[in-house]
Amino acid sequence: MIRAGIINVTGYVGAELARLLGQHPGVQIVGVTGRSQAGKRLPEVFPHLWSLDLPIEESLSTDLDVVVSALPHAAAAEALRPYVEAGTPVIDCSADFRLHDRQAYERWYGEHPTPDFLQDAVYGLPELHRDEIRESKLVAVPGCYPTATILALAPLADAGWLDGGAIVDAKSGVSGAGRALKITSHFSEVDENLSAYGLDGHRHQPEMVQELAALTDHGQPDPAITFVPHLIPMTRGMLATCYPRITPGALPPDRDAALAALRDRYRDFYAAHPFAQLADSAPSTKQTLGSNACLLYPNVDAITGQVTVLSVIDNLGKGAAGGAVQCLNLMFGLDERAGLSAIGIYP
């Protein structure tokens, strides 16, 4: 059994890590930490975890095979420093190690506590970096928006079909904003309500550009991603509706032929990846509730010919904790699907 510790188990990503690792056939949770709740037992904070009766500690004991962190940025890098320096495998769900470019990081997040770690970190999206993750000791799990968006656009970028960029109109359930108290997560403000936010720029956008640019031919400019997130009155679930500009001539002019070519492209690109699924009809978020699937649905607008790609995930699953467990499986040579095969709960 792999001995895992979870740092900051008391947020939603931390609780979801506990739920997934607590049921994982090859993992034993040997410790969990939480800042303000240290001293309580895990089920006191999250009664649904009554079968995981662990004490919440201030810090992890040292005898661990892997550390998974659900701390926010900056705090994560600080807390993980000793593990990285000791060579303990680390999986981080914050933004601290996602961006290779320190300047890009510091524009959105402020000074980086451990910039020297950036070059060794791997972007933890197995569908793009599986082999690197297998070899890595510091994996940066992507944010939920980048997970949905990059998986939607990577097959196009990789084929050279992404001409300049895309508009990404993304929609997220409220749990994506975490368990912290803020007026924008207050039930009466969010319920029966809908709004766009982040209109002056969202810090998840540079991750999208970094990963899509890496797939694009060198010499081309980075793709321009106009990213507009929206807050949806539901707890879990994320849909990215992507409107890419397609390289002229890449697709046949006939709509049915273009659709077939698009679907072939997605099927081929993800043939070896069990969680990236080509959907047979427009997917809805609840189809992924509690699962690790990303459902993809490319389409061609019947009137204008605009290509659209729908991408659906559980933001706390594949978009956070599930993605982290998938990376853990790869880092330890397990079946990529271990502990992640649960069918989504519907309705």
Added chain:
Amino acid sequence: MIRAGIINVTGYVGAELARLLGQHPGVQIVGVTGRSQAGKRLPEVFPHLWSLDLPIEESLSTDLDVVVSALPHAAAAEALRPYVEAGTPVIDCSADFRLHDRQAYERWYGEHPTPDFLQDAVYGLPELHRDEIRESKLVAVPGCYPTATILALAPLADAGWLDGGAIVDAKSGVSGAGRALKITSHFSEVDENLSAYGLDGHRHQPEMVQELAALTDHGQPDPAITFVPHLIPMTRGMLATCYPRITPGALPPDRDAALAALRDRYRDFYAAHPFAQLADSAPSTKQTLGSNACLLYPNVDAITGQVTVLSVIDNLGKGAAGGAVQCLNLMFGLDERAGLSAIGIYP
């Protein structure tokens, strides 16, 4: 008092017409009809209308100043034929008289029952056609999606800034699909769920093109509107997130200057229109619940420079029944705001 009759009061648009006209200082509801519920009294079907204790009849008595119809397309034209032929003012909330082009109508809705009426009908969006509505006896209230979208893009089209088209990523509450029973309106299917639909084309799209093309310079091609609607787990409210292509050079290159120019454009264009409001911050749908406002928020993406326009309405208010009452006010020389001044209910 203007004597009004409501046809098909038993759907959501009909009930909202009853609510608004029942409180209108210049209107008296003298009759309401409903197909399957004839014989009951209105509060038996809609208990919230307990102060409007009217019998639901099979057809309206004839002594009326105006007929407002909430029937679906085709049924509306059939039922309204005698009123139109008798010269009674008619306000229709269906699609039957919205499209001037019979071919466009028949592509989406099937054979038109009364194609000869098309040329006399006025598209009932007062912000574009106020004077025509004042003179008309047959007003076609726009659909909710076109209301939100056209109001968002008209200032750009009118200025010649709309270069070729726009992507419109629209989001609607479930009440937009009406009170009929269908699996896509079933609570357990829609709740805590999110999806795009109409991906093979949506019949509201031609209205948008018709109205925006009329504002665009002659000789230019019709704007290409890629329209993707989404179903949101809430009852009321609509947000259209619009991504127009802007004529090169129309806006200054500096973001702040472009923002100022955009806001000036919207403020000027709607200066005389009380319900089209320029919002000071990104609006949310619940800000319009039960009101007749359309809140508009143009923006410039801080990273890519893409112009975005948010447009928010109550889909049953300004997007249907409220829009109809606004037209009624104009047709009868009342203050455009009569019966429509209610403040939205929040939270």
Added chain:
Amino acid sequence: MIRAGIINVTGYVGAELARLLGQHPGVQIVGVTGRSQAGKRLPEVFPHLWSLDLPIEESLSTDLDVVVSALPHAAAAEALRPYVEAGTPVIDCSADFRLHDRQAYERWYGEHPTPDFLQDAVYGLPELHRDEIRESKLVAVPGCYPTATILALAPLADAGWLDGGAIVDAKSGVSGAGRALKITSHFSEVDENLSAYGLDGHRHQPEMVQELAALTDHGQPDPAITFVPHLIPMTRGMLATCYPRITPGALPPDRDAALAALRDRYRDFYAAHPFAQLADSAPSTKQTLGSNACLLYPNVDAITGQVTVLSVIDNLGKGAAGGAVQCLNLMFGLDERAGLSAIGIYP
């Protein structure tokens, strides 16, 4: 026009007071205050109030006909002291002046800042105290739970049919907990979730006992009210399901006859009260959204003969701000319904 000031406009009760008084034909809002938001304008905090462009001040200017307070308990009494002492009519939505018994108050709320005011305050439930409210200068608007519960049980208590007490299983939307940030109002915690709370006693219970005891024959013990509130995943609306013990012999043994007697009792008791409505079928909360109605539905269990009474209100309407406006109308000799005649919004 009556010149009104609102203290603490920045919570949900305050905002609802602004919405109602801002549309009231006989009232002018001349000032609003808010603690942390002083210096902003009202629509900056509540964009739905864009037509009420008032500055939020630290304290009210003095030239007022009436002060309406939406401060929490203790703070209310402190802030209202100068107005009460100056003889300005005061309507308070907190608990500070609801309980005549200082000991009862201090058991639940701590030391009373102005106990000498208690004897002059009137409990602001017009259906029980209309004449006293008309003569009063200090009216204590009931809490939402007591409003729904007392209106449900008063006709029984008044008839001597309430034998010892009742079980009250009450359900409230989340807005009843206010706009303050707490984990129990966090969207992801409340959405798609249901729980009972206040199981060690709820401070609204003594109000119920006080008012129902006053209707019961002297010499009898106070009614025992077992009150269990539940938090419902919706923003507005309250339902109290009441299970009274009925005096043996008060009702005929036949169910239909008992039902008829019950309905006659409720109809008679509320004959002169426009907002207490006897419902023809089991009411639902959304039938009262944005209105001032209390819908009452007494019933007799078909199997056990237990009497049940359903009572439905909008917790921010009749249960708070609407109740306050109703009192204001009475205090100033206006029609009790002035500014409160809006039909509920449905769906």
Added chain:
Amino acid sequence: MIRAGIINVTGYVGAELARLLGQHPGVQIVGVTGRSQAGKRLPEVFPHLWSLDLPIEESLSTDLDVVVSALPHAAAAEALRPYVEAGTPVIDCSADFRLHDRQAYERWYGEHPTPDFLQDAVYGLPELHRDEIRESKLVAVPGCYPTATILALAPLADAGWLDGGAIVDAKSGVSGAGRALKITSHFSEVDENLSAYGLDGHRHQPEMVQELAALTDHGQPDPAITFVPHLIPMTRGMLATCYPRITPGALPPDRDAALAALRDRYRDFYAAHPFAQLADSAPSTKQTLGSNACLLYPNVDAITGQVTVLSVIDNLGKGAAGGAVQCLNLMFGLDERAGLSAIGIYP
């Protein structure tokens, strides 16, 4: 592997059976049926079941070890007749075999298609009938309301503490009403709304009486259960708030002592039952989402001394499909928890 067939997989209970049995380590689903959807594959109807790519057939092939039916009453008895007659183990989720008394059945459900089977059927609540279920070939899974209610009151009835009856104020998510189209499951009618229903009697009540009476001393009258169900705007989850009348003297007069005695009683009664859990604080429904737990919380009202018992389940889990799988495990000598150990999903 136990070869299982599911009849009527196309409703919510059927889909949940497929989800649970499709992940069960000891069961293989060898066939599924659905009335109107025969000919499709299961993921076409329920995309979340994409890993269970089975054809939906009109009827099951015969080579089966067990049949699980999610048909509604009457249809179930008809469809199951051949299996019962052939001695194939049958688990039925309808009401057809729950009531031992044919008259009670026929009062609520109409004529019974196979009344001769009633005497051999076992009520499938393992916490009361584990040994009988192990020996049975025809198990009737309880309804969701009886599951929550009986588990809440059985420890009292069994101890002789239930004096005459109880008031049961029950609250259910909308999925309890199934996937059929009805106005009371329409999103816009149910969302942001709350109501009681079944006020003229609910057919789940006799099950409660039957099972609780069986625990009560012979010679005593059957307990009187006043059962009032409420529809909550959420998809899954059920809470029964129970107000039992307690035998005088059964509990010590001191509240703390009474609480301790109650908690001991529940702990003892369910000591050998893994899914009936005594909660440490008032439970909420989402704590059981997707799990098979029933969380129980007995309490004593701090003011009146009334005993209350909260009982929380996932209505499609322990209240239907999970309960059925638990019975299957017992019938085939498996660990009672096999396939049911999933931790609930939160938030």
